[in-house]
Amino acid sequence: MGCCFSTGSNQDDSKKPLIPDPNLDRKPTNGSDRNADGLSSSRKNDQDLHAAIVQRTALNIIDVSAVISQGLEQHEYMDRARQYSTKVGVLNRTWSQKKPVPLPSLSSQPHQVLAADLVSNADVQQVSKIAAYAYSAISQIKVDAKEELVVQFAIP
Amino acid sequence: MTTALTQGLERIPDQTGYLVISEEGVLASAGELENDEHTAGVIMQMVRTACRFRLHGTAEPPFKRMSVMFEDYVYAVTISGQKVFVVKRQNNQREPVIV
Numbered sequence: 710m711g712c713c714f715s716t717g718s719n720q721d722d723s724k725k726p727l728i729p730d731p732n733l734d735r736k737p738t739n740g741s742d743r744n745a746d747g748l749s750s751s752r753k754n755d756q757d758l759h760a761a762i763v764q765r766t767a768l769n770i771i772d773v774s775a776v777i778s779q780g781l782e783q784h785e786y787m788d789r790a791r792q793y794s795t796k797v798g799v800l801n802r803t804w805s806q807k808k809p810v811p812l813p814s815l816s817s818q819p820h821q822v823l824a825a826d827l828v829s830n831a832d833v834q835q836v837s838k839i840a841a842y843a844y845s846a847i848s849q850i851k852v853d854a855k856e857e858l859v860v861q862f863a864i865p
Numbered sequence: 866m867t868t869a870l871t872q873g874l875e876r877i878p879d880q881t882g883y884l885v886i887s888e889e890g891v892l893a894s895a896g897e898l899e900n901d902e903h904t905a906g907v908i909m910q911m912v913r914t915a916c917r918f919r920l921h922g923t924a925e926p927p928f929k930r931m932s933v934m935f936e937d938y939v940y941a942v943t944i945s946g947q948k949v950f951v952v953k954r955q956n957n958q959r960e961p962v963i964v
Contacts, residue, residue, distance in 0.1 A: 801959075816943050822929050833934055
């Protein structure tokens with residue numbers, strides 16, 4: 710089946726890169742490596758993973774303690790400041806728009822409106838009929854399959 | 866202030882109860898709708914949805930009063946001055962009897 714431990718005779722150490730490439734997908738090799746080399750190989754994979762994480766973090770970190778600044782020109786600095794404040798302005802607007810819409814005013818005479826004649830039975834029946842027709846129409850919507858959805862291409 | 870709101874509602878013909886609701890909650894209630902927070906909540910949701918309807922891209926909601934009609938009674942709802950007024954009225958209209 711494979712030995713539990715070996716000195717890694719299967720791996721060509723001279724050809725292995727010093728800094729492992731984090732983009733390389735190491736998953737398919739894990740199984741075979743583990744069978745062949747056991748402990749040392751899994752430790753190597755862990756090291757590779759660790760190195761990948763460190764590299765990714767280093768790329769994402771902005772070091773604010775860096776004393777030597779990149780040397781932004783005055784106009785570049787102003788441009789960026791303007792860009793950032795516009796972006797913040799947009800975000801502020803969309804955030805404040807999330808507040809619920811205030812109630813519109815339907816009438817200045819609410820008591821009069823509420824005391825007015827109720828909707829007549831005839832109107833209610835007419836609306837019910839229209840709604841029933843609409844419901845019936847919607848429930849009759851269906852797909853009329855005319856052709857096969859999946860066809861075979863015949864490539865001569 | 867509540868008396869001014871409710872006085873007019875008390876005098877509505879064949880009313881059996883009313884609610885005055887604001888964004889914060891129920892301001893006044895009486896009759897069959899007294900302390901009826903559940904109905905208040907449901908009606909608020911209904912009226913908010915109805916207020917979103919528009920006819921032909923007009924700016925305001927196309928109605929003055931919303932009626933929720935049941936067999937024997939009706940909830941009549943309107944909005945004025947950031948308050949929702951609900952009145953429960955008897956539905957006395959009868960079908961014409963064909964003899």
